Amino acid sequence: MSSFRRLIAGYRFTSETSSGSACEKIFILDGVPGVLWTPEGAAGTRPLILMGHGGGQHKKAPDVLGRARRLVAECGFAVAAVDVPGHGDRPTDEEYDRLATENQARVEAGEDPAPLIAGFPALVARQTVPEWQAALDALQELEYVGAGPVGYWGVSLGCGLGVPFVAAEPRVRAAVLGLGGASASADAAARITVPVEFLVQWDDERVPRAQSLMLFDALASAEKTLHANPGKHGEIPAFEGDSTLRFFTRHLG
Amino acid sequence: MSSFRRLIAGYRFTSETSSGSACEKIFILDGVPGVLWTPEGAAGTRPLILMGHGGGQHKKAPDVLGRARRLVAECGFAVAAVDVPGHGDRPTDEEYDRLATENQARVEAGEDPAPLIAGFPALVARQTVPEWQAALDALQELEYVGAGPVGYWGVSLGCGLGVPFVAAEPRVRAAVLGLGGASASADAAARITVPVEFLVQWDDERVPRAQSLMLFDALASAEKTLHANPGKHGEIPAFEGDSTLRFFTRHLG
Numbered sequence: 001m002s003s004f005r006r007l008i009a010g011y012r013f014t015s016e017t018s019s020g021s022a023c024e025k026i027f028i029l030d031g032v033p034g035v036l037w038t039p040e041g042a043a044g045t046r047p048l049i050l051m052g053h054g055g056g057q058h059k060k061a062p063d064v065l066g067r068a069r070r071l072v073a074e075c076g077f078a079v080a081a082v083d084v085p086g087h088g089d090r091p092t093d094e095e096y097d098r099l100a101t102e103n104q105a106r107v108e109a110g111e112d113p114a115p116l117i118a119g120f121p122a123l124v125a126r127q128t129v130p131e132w133q134a135a136l137d138a139l140q141e142l143e144y145v146g147a148g149p150v151g152y153w154g155v156s157l158g159c160g161l162g163v164p165f166v167a168a169e170p171r172v173r174a175a176v177l178g179l180g181g182a183s184a185s186a187d188a189a190a191r192i193t194v195p196v197e198f199l200v201q202w203d204d205e206r207v208p209r210a211q212s213l214m215l216f217d218a219l220a221s222a223e224k225t226l227h228a229n230p231g232k233h234g235e236i237p238a239f240e241g242d243s244t245l246r247f248f249t250r251h252l253g
Numbered sequence: 254m255s256s257f258r259r260l261i262a263g264y265r266f267t268s269e270t271s272s273g274s275a276c277e278k279i280f281i282l283d284g285v286p287g288v289l290w291t292p293e294g295a296a297g298t299r300p301l302i303l304m305g306h307g308g309g310q311h312k313k314a315p316d317v318l319g320r321a322r323r324l325v326a327e328c329g330f331a332v333a334a335v336d337v338p339g340h341g342d343r344p345t346d347e348e349y350d351r352l353a354t355e356n357q358a359r360v361e362a363g364e365d366p367a368p369l370i371a372g373f374p375a376l377v378a379r380q381t382v383p384e385w386q387a388a389l390d391a392l393q394e395l396e397y398v399g400a401g402p403v404g405y406w407g408v409s410l411g412c413g414l415g416v417p418f419v420a421a422e423p424r425v426r427a428a429v430l431g432l433g434g435a436s437a438s439a440d441a442a443a444r445i446t447v448p449v450e451f452l453v454q455w456d457d458e459r460v461p462r463a464q465s466l467m468l469f470d471a472l473a474s475a476e477k478t479l480h481a482n483p484g485k486h487g488e489i490p491a492f493e494g495d496s497t498l499r500f501f502t503r504h505l506g
Contacts, residue, residue, distance in 0.1 A: 202479075213466075223482075224483060225482050226479065226480070227480060228469070228478065228479035228481070229479075237478075239503065
């Protein structure tokens with residue numbers, strides 16, 4: 001397949017497995033490790049969802065993997081995720097490590113952690129926005145992905161990095177974001193106009209509630225819907241996974 | 254049918270029509286006009302949703318009717334609504350009219366309307382809670398309704414009256430509420446423990462946003478989910494109707 005051969009140059013598939021009805025391909029694109037899930041035997045253009053993982057996690061973290069498999073099996077979409085710098089199969093990033101150590105020291109000295117947590121994604125996004133755009137370029141050349149509508153899903157760090165990505169990338173037509181605050185990305189949020197489903201954990205111990213509501217408020221989207229549920233940062237209820245599928249089906253399907 | 258004959262005494266059906274797949278019965282129960290929708294040819298016990306209409310509206314207002322028909326046609330539920338005192342086919346209530354006139358004068362004199370709007374449901378609920386409980390008693394005696402799980406749906410005035418009703422009535426297992434503020438009913442909200450889907454209009458011109466968030470916060474339910482969307486008081490987006498159906502199906506179906 002010619003598109004496959006063209007990709008192989010800068011885009012090396014390292015393994016291919018089939019789990020359930022999703023076919024999983026690990027790839028490396030210009031040094032960035034990623035994973036692509038597609039329906040088994042997929043042919044032709046389909047919606048592609050890019051998923052951004054959380055801080056300290058990686059491209060195949062359980063919440064990414066679980067949602068990806070459902071989007072593939074139940075919606076027939078393609079789903080991809082890549083490791084964020086300093087995460088997963090990528091080498092340790094000295095600058096990010098230094099910042100993390102400094103932030104930890106400042107928290108231990110009694111500083112409010114919120115602005116420190118918030119500042120980190122803005123820095124990393126300068127690197128991840130072009131990396132993720134390059135991933136879309138490459139994946140959409142595959143015959144069984146194609147140039148269909150694109151969605152983005154990311155919460156926590158995946159929201160901090162996702163807001164500037166969605167703001168910058170016109171191929172993204174709908175996004176699920178959340179567990180993130182305005183101090184990180186209110187300016188970029190004001191440039192987002194596509195439909196957004198925004199998740200808030202009402203008892204989030206990491207993102208102040210007011211910060212979450214301000215980020216939702218800052219989105220310029222005419223259609224945006226906030227879903228808030230009781231519980232801590234990592235405790236998004238399972239029924240929101242169903243809602244994510246319906247949201248992407250409504251806007252991309 | 255014996256249960257039907259028993260009801261006829263205090264519970265007069267005045268008409269029966271069939272619209273689409275929903276059979277509609279207008280009834281009068283101890284002077285309170287109501288309407289019951291059931292699937293055509295329904296037999297046996299099924300979930301029953303009681304719907305509370307908005308201020309100035311009535312038991313067959315378009316948003317009540319539209320949701321009722323879908324709950325009947327798509328879920329097979331029974332749905333009922335009764336006129337609130339001073340509304341629909343009920344006589345004008347002099348006390349409520351006097352209050353409304355007084356409130357209008359105070360608003361025109363420059364007072365904040367929020368506490369005045371909020372105080373009204375608390376007063377009316379003393380009458381509607383027992384009326385709605387009597388409606389459940391009567392309707393659940395019908396063979397084609399039965400003593401199945403009960404849900405409640407009501408926004409705006411339907412929330413102000415619904416919060417004390419859901420708090421008082423153990424048959425209610427799940428509720429959709431919203432467009433209401435804490436000043437009306439925070440105490441009653443703190444006695445609600447069933448799952449709640451709570452609707453907020455982000456640009457509500459009648460209920461201050463902070464009041465809405467406080468009422469959601471006051472609910473004691475372990476499972477409660479807030480859905481906020483842009484737009485004014487009356488502009489709930491259509492996709493929330495789909496969510497209502499799924500919510501009741503999940504908890505009562």
